[in-house]
Amino acid sequence: MSIPPIVLTLIILFSALISFIFEFFPADTTAIGITVILIVCGLVTPEEGTSGFSNSATITVMAMFILSGGITRTGGLQVVRDILFQIGGKNLNKQIALMGIMVGSISAFINNTAVVAVFLPIVEAFGKKQKISLSKLLIPLSYTAILGGVITTIGTSTNILASGLSKQLGYGEFGIFLITPIGIPVFIIGLIYLTFFSSRILPDCKSINNDGFNVDYGMKDYVSEIIITPRSNLVGQSLRQSKIQRKFDIDVLEIIHNNIHFPQPLADRVLSLGDILLVRGSKEDLLQIRDEKGVDILANIKFDKRQFKDEINYREDKIAEVLILSNSRLIGSTLKDLRFRQRYNATVIAIRRGEELLRTRLGKVRLKFGDLLLVQGPKESFIGLQTTRELLVLEERDIETLRQNKAYIAIVIIFGVVTIAALEILPILVSSLVGVMLMIFTGCLKPGEIYGTVRWDIIFLLAGLIPLGIAMEKSGTNYWIAQHIISMGNYIPGYLVLVLFYFVTALFTEILSNNTSVLLMLPVAVEVAEGFGFNPVSFMLVVMFAASNSFITPIGYQTNTMVYVPGGYRFLDFTRVGLPLTFMFTFLVPFLVKCIYGI
Template sequence: MTISPIILTLIILLLALVSFVCEFFPVDTTAIAITILLILCKLVTPEQGLSGFSNSATITVTAMFILSAGITRTGGLQIVRDLLFRLGGKSLKKQIAALGIIVGFISAFINNTAVVAVFLPIIEGWGKKRKISLSKLLIPLSYAAILGGVITIIGTSTNILASGLSEKLGYGEFSIFLITPIGIPVFFIGLFYLTFIAPKLLPDRKSVNNNGLDVDYDMKDYVSEIIITPRSSLIGQTLRQSGIQRKFDVDVLEIIHNDIHFPQPLADKILSLGDILLVRGSKEDLLQVRDERGVDILADVKFDKDEIEKELSFGEDKVAEVLILSNSRLISSTLKDLRFRQRYNATVIAIRRGEELLRERLGKVRLKFGDLLLVQGPRESFIGLQTTRELLVLEEREVETLRQNKAYIAISIVFGVVIVAALNILPILVSSLVGVMLMIFTGCLKPGEIYGAVRWDIIFLLAGLIPLGIAMETSGTNKLIAEYIVSLGSYLPNYLILVIFYFFTSLLTEVLSNNAAVLLMLPVAAEVAKNLGLNPISFMLVVMFAASNSYMTPIGYQTNTMVYGPGGYRFLDFTRVGLPLTLIFTFIVPLLIIFVYGL
């Protein structure tokens, strides 16, 4: 029996949705698997299956990631730091407004994930300086970046993808400033909400005091000192030979010999009688070490909340939080597999994953995007961590790691790309590629840095899902779904149909991803508009705005995930703050689109 192409496409679509929601595999892996399945089922040709990699939207998004890296690598965004501090003042409302205006404007032209990555350490330091809880600032930071991303087409990869889909459907690409008449009112409505309403809904959770480690990571019971006694089998052995870090779930953070503190690396340090080892480990593991290796556990009462950080950060050592970024090769690996201590000359003491705090069996934990690592090691190790494109140290980057003399060149290149495309001198695809080459030729980026600048998970997601859109179009699935929606909505006002599209796309974005939502919903919206004899551009823009404005969960949008751990948020904090904003836009955005573009 032959299964009809529509039924087969719907089955594959359902499999994709289940995999995205349940996170059986990373989203990019699922997308590529779906493409292979579509080819095997002959729903698309091999050429159509690979067309996502040559699609103009995919290439443009790749180029925009590189241009954003040029800005951040030269410290272009740090230029506005002093302006933020000056405008912020002492009032929380004023601070959120200043933060929103600055971050929103930048996010209109620079990838908003890169903007949040740069501003996270700045806001962390600002919060501590002003004695403001970070949970009052980081959701506004994320939301402002999202709001800024819908001011122009190049603000997010979702907008660029929507533009590419519009061209493929025969309606032409969106110009850079096509959505600006809608994006600016949406931005200021959102900013008003963040400034005057959100502060009442935001939690006051994460400590801003210097003794925050004990509060945030509860390290009192996990950082202790052990002393090597005359009966200890560790005497005369190196730390590596002793095997205590391999056999027991403990990490030696420091060795103190005759009041001299020896930092990492410690593996080849010979242990002597009377040496004191500063270790991370549970009481159960420490008791095992005591019984089997003949050491004594020093009274841990000395570690009150004021002294833990001092002990961990003694001399040339320091302790800081490090965020795993979305393009990190560390994702899905364990600290043991990565040989993290040897690779970065630093030790992970604890891992915060959203509301969950992990302090045991850290070597076996598979790392995820958004994980916050509490890391201890020599100060020079953190300079190395600051230069990696896979981890973000939540403190302001050392000046010497940035090419600050190239900052204005990088900014000029990006604005040149925008102006050339806006004046229709060159298509955005061409102007962005020219901008990439200029970033390299002017020294803003080194050739080898462009590969690390690209969010390959997003690129493979786009390239993998574009063939699914082709299959839905060629099999008639889009037309069938559109006819069903038209039959259901034939008695509804056209405005309410747009409202339904906005809300449903918003929900889909929260459980899938913004790019997946726009790939699935935009062609259907265009088909519905065609069947109703309405303006397809208005319907497509409603879907695009809904997919790009994700506020209700920490997993619906990359910037929300990035601030989840550093802000000390709980999952429902995003729902409490984001749901009212989503409902406001559900009714306002369709009205604005009808007013500007008509039906």
């Protein structure tokens, strides 16, 4: 007996939701798996199953990532740094308001994840200068970036996806400024709340970086110098041949030979009598090396950040903190499995995981999202770390790595893309692709760099979930769900139906993800609106706003995850600030939609 298409689709849907919630696989892997199952079960054709990769929303999102990368790579966002430093002042409310205005305005046109990545080190430096705890600034940074993203249709990938779904459902794409009459009041009200209330609600945490690496990572007891003595059996061996880094839980950070500092890579450097090795390791391991290898342990290094930084600059070496992002493929692997030192030509000295500090057996620690790695290596190694999508280096980019002479060209290109699309001279898909080519032709981005600017996990997530929407439509699942909602809501006013959809979508966003929520809820919202005789566009806008605004948890949205550890937050800090904001918008956004676009 064959299973009815609606039942089969619902089984696949709920299985997908369970996989997303419990993270059995990465979200993009789950999405592609769903597509394969849908094709095998005959719920979609092979052409429909792969249509997500050619969908205009998917391609537009990819193009916007590249354009954002062009702005970041040229330092186009760095120009606001001086404004923040010059007029930020010492009043915390004024600082949050100014930061919010700048971040929100930029996030309306540039991917907000890229904006937060650039502003993190800027705000960190500003907080240190003004002696303000980062916990007072970083959640407002993330939330204002999220709020800025719903000022225009191109502010987030979620908005672009919703616009593409609207076209697919027969209601046409959204204009760039269609949501602006709602987005601006929402942004202003959200900014006022954050300006006057977040500083009172947020804890005054000791920032991870405020007092130097010695205090924050306890490196005084874990960074030492050992000297090769005449009795040592290491003389004449390379570091690789000696196998001391494999046998003992230590990392050699540099070798000093005749007062010359040799940084990574060190594996093939031959050890000589009198060489001094700067190592990270516990006292127990150092004593064991002393006994077995005939070395002497010198006095502990006082791991003073300023002194160490000067020394690093002198020898073209550096130390920085690196954040494991929620989409990183490094999650679940160990440093040893990844061959981290060989892969990135840098050494992990310590790992901070929330309030837990890991300094021993680092090679066997399985990485988790939000882990903060203290990494040491040559400056050129950090250029590679800055361009990977797996990690986020929590520091300002070196001036020499930015094409600052191209910054204004990149800004003009973005402005042109937005203007042409807003005037409907060309569709946003076409204007954004033209912008990508101009970024390459003008030298703002090199051809090989465009792949590193794209969040491929989001691209595959969109491409994999779009066929699920097709299957739900073809099988009648959307209609079935909508009819049940309609039958339960015959006596509910239209405004409260909008409130219901905002609430459910916002809940899905916190549990799943913003893009998954809009893909699942928007077609159902359209079916319900048509069944009630309401305006489907109003329902789509409510779902889009709810999916884009994630404030309750640090894992519901990428920017929240990015500030989680650097701000020294606890999980519930996001809930305390974000729950009132979500509750307020649950009623405000449907009200604004009703007033402006009707029900």
